[in-house]
Amino acid sequence: MPERTIDFGKFGARGIKGSEAVARKLDYLADGIVTPVTVKRGLMARLHYLTRTDHSRKAARDAGLTVTDRTLKAWLDEKRRPSNANLERIDAAYRRVRRRNVARHLLRRLNAGGGTRVEIHPLNQSQVPRPLQRVVEYRTMNVRRWDRIVEAWASGDQQGLDDAWEDVIVDLGSQWGQYEYVTNIGFAA
Known part of the structure; x- marks a missing residue:
């Protein structure tokens, strides 16, 4: 062998x-969201996916998105824009949470x-x-x-x-x- x-x-x-x-x-x-995180539409879609429910917020924190609720609210209200490092963290957290969410469906x-x-x-x-x-x-x-x-x-x-x-x-x-x-x-x- x-x-x-x-x-x-x-x-x-x-x-x-x-x-x-x-x-x-x-x-x-x-893969769900194909628009890059650097584009407003892609960023907003990822943030909504990661903050829609308490369960998704907890999963996002577990996946590495550790910013305050105040910062998240400012991003969602478009009062502030995440730094490049935070954009990468948002994208990585989205991918991790998305993997966990679709794993059972894919397995079936x-x-x-x-x-x-x-x-x-x-x-x-x-x-x-x-x-x-x-x-x-x-x-x-x-x-x-x-x-x-x-x-x-x-x-x-x-x-x-x-x-x-x-x-x-x-x-x-x-x-x-x-x-x-x-x-x-x-x-x-």
């Missing part, structure tokens, strides 16, 4: 960790009907010298249990997500190590 890749890219291969590609796809599926959709078909696009070896290239091909598989993957993604646990994804790709057989790094992973929910 292959070990984890220790020195990825040494010979010119390019790609990202499979767990990172899964996280990007889940972020895409969970991904597990429905016996799982979700996943397309794995192999790493890019165009810069690797010909004698050192591996034979790696496009693969598909059906992921039946998304619980650990979605849980790690929703909580922002990158190591947990990496471990959960590794447990899934082991089902590819003895060549699973060739798919630890990929160019893209696609699935629909």
Whole structure:
């Protein structure tokens, strides 16, 4: 059974960790507000999402948005504009809270009907010298249990997500190590 890749890219291969590609796809599926936080409309939409109820305010504080209620009110009334650092905090808090809010819904959709078909696009070896290239091909598989993957993604646990994804790709057989790094992973929910 292959070990984890220790020195990825040494010979010119390019790609990202499979767990990172899964996280990007889940972020895409969970994305709600597409207007940037730097635009008034995007800022206001995020602030309303984070302050709509007491529960959402608590979740925003837990996610790192630790400003006073007075400051939040000034932002919502457009009397003051957040600094760039606070804009980043607002966006990060929105993403964390959004992940938690949609995780249960995504999990139900991904597990429905016996799982979700996943397309794995192999790493890019165009810069690797010909004698050192591996034979790696496009693969598909059906992921039946998304619980650990979605849980790690929703909580922002990158190591947990990496471990959960590794447990899934082991089902590819003895060549699973060739798919630890990929160019893209696609699935629909």
